[in-house]
Amino acid sequence: MKYSTFRQPIVMSAALAMAITGAATAQDAAEFPAVDLPPVPETAQTVPGRIIVKLRETGLDQFGRLSTDQVVPLGLEAAPEITSGGELIYRVNVATLLNAQNAQELGETVQGIASEIAALPDVEYAQPDWELYPFLTPGDAHYPLQWHYHDFGTGPDQSPGGIGLPAAWDVTTGDGSVTVSVIDTGILDNHADVVSSGNIRSGYDMISDPSRAADGDGRDADPFDAGDAVAAGECGPGSPARGNSWHGSHVAGTVGVGASDNSDGIAGVAWNVGVQSIRVLGKCGGSTSDINDAIRWAAGLPVPGVPANPTPADVINMSLGAPVPCSASPSTQAAINDAVSAGTTVVVAAGNDTMSASNAFPASCANVITVAASDARGHLARYSNFGPAVEIMAPGGDVQRDDNGDGQPDGVLSLVSGGYAWYNGTSMAAPHVAGAAALMLANDPSLTTAEILAELQATATPRTTTECSEACGAGLLNLVLEETDPPEPPDPRETAYRYDAKFICGQRETILEGGKVGYDTIVNVMNPSQKDIMIEKRLSLAVPPGRQRPGDTRRIAEDELPAGHALAADCEDVGDRLGNPVASGAFVDGFLTVLSPVPLEVRAVYRTDAADENGGMISTMDVEDVERTESPKKER
């Protein structure tokens, strides 16, 4: 057993690391050669229908913009906005907007148009108006030093040893209903970062031997870490003296027992998670019999003489072991099997003996996720065990190195008594995976242990033989979470009542030369019932596109409509929901459909404005009741 500990209290100023992203995709153009642009990440979004264009001086028409002949055939409105930098913002017209099936497709369409514009000789550049947003990073003061959480890479705010948490945190920061049991030396539940967190759950002190527990008794309900310091020779002839490790708190801090994103201290892998400490290690380590009981208790299984676990674990972390194969401890394999059968995922450290993990236990046990350690370069750490028993590698750090050049040791930063410290070891690597599993379960509670492992391995960053000179599993942990579809909200419309109102907005040329007529529609909707409802609005478009080709139907919004209240859907409202194409002069002609779970009063108000032959204005107004169509089926 090797110990390599580096502890140094730190005081750092807070710094918020943020990154922005923007990228584009290429799309073939029919009339102009497309300019190759970077592909669109699935997460990249555009401001709907907006393209930023910068013209060369030679391309300006008398109005300082591209000509109508250049932009309208591409699906743009003729009149752009002008930005502070002399750029023009063109909007795609409503027909183009409505032909896109979803936001991703719309983004690709807009990118395609931007590529075509960029290819015009008078255009210096053209691009979609990307929506930029910060990757979610915690505001904890010391987060910038937690290189092990950063996105994988060599750019700003990235680390070649990072595991991609900022992108994962954009999807979820966890769920307090997911419990991770840390079977270790106990917990410093009086640590400032823990006190200010709501993440700690009731644990247990499972150490039977009072002399090992050093807290005056054997098993009890208090997993507080009473310390594991020993004098020289206390753990056998020649054994060295060592101070208190606070090992369990350091491990639990990485999982997320402390408060994250609170401008103080450090962040955990999971910001919202239940962390349960089960104390099994004290002076001179711990006994297998206590650890076996801790495994079963964590999983919610009975242990003689111990009260039932009120919050059974979804994930167990064990950063502990002995340099003997699992076959030497069939009782531990049995306990692990029982825990996994109960639905608990078991994560264990590979060990720090620079040997095959097949010769360490519980690392070599079946049905566990065995984690090797990597350094800040993303290489297998010099001390880490390795080999076929390893499933994946995660940051364990190396306090003897400073590869990221931040002037600090490249250890894993987490909680110890009175502050924070860098430790290195597979003990530090395992809780990265346990925390990642907690985030995965928060994002998708249906995941099984096998699915968690498969997903972790599938998304891991592969390593070369230079980066891992010995087998390190599927590679470096790289947590990739995909947005899961939110549960379908209950449909308020047990029976849908449907109203189809004629809807016409914008300007259109009249048959008289040079004349134009402006159209405006307001649909008033009143809920005469005694209950609050949700109504859905859809727009079925007739013009554009015209030419006897049916237009698409698009869901515009779902609005609350309290009992006895009314609301209006007008050209501005509909335009806003569609990226404001109507307000910029587009002509819309179609039907506005309102769906409701109760009968409504619906009236449409139509107004036209036209210039008379003397230059005056002729206005008309008409009000129509909109008839109801009662549908026997739900309208979705």
Place this chain on the structure above:
Amino acid sequence: MKFKRAIFNKFGVPLLCGALIAGCGPGHAQTGLSETGRLIVGLSSGTELASAWDDNAAGGADVEAESEFAVALENLVGLPIHDIRLGSGRTVSFAPDWEEMGATVQGQTLRLGLGDPLLAAALAARLDPIARSDQGASLELDPQRSAAAIAGWLVNLEGVAFAQPDIVVDIRQ
């Protein structure tokens, strides 16, 4: 709980003066070795002892019943037992009564003063001693090898699903 009685193993050999595994107290515990000379035994389901474990683990048994369980285990494994603890999953951990078995520790070696050359020979056949006295009445044992040996012996007993030393585990920092 402490049991003082004449115990005979399955070979009919009295073990009053015999010690089989090593390591005495936390001061001699080393990672990967047997801790405090304890053993873990897993009980086979469907056996009488397993049923007794179920009754005790459920918390319905009284002290007398627990004692009966301990005596039954003592007779099963053929060792005087000083301390016993019911573990989870039908396991039991226990420490033999070293004092009763007359064991002494010399450095990292356990010395058994058996007195009876025949008994020493019988144990030596199972426990892989480091050395034997010239008279053949005492054995010196390596703790780790002896722990594995006694576990290998116990696992062959009826009603025992597995047996192993209670291995010391430590942090993997």
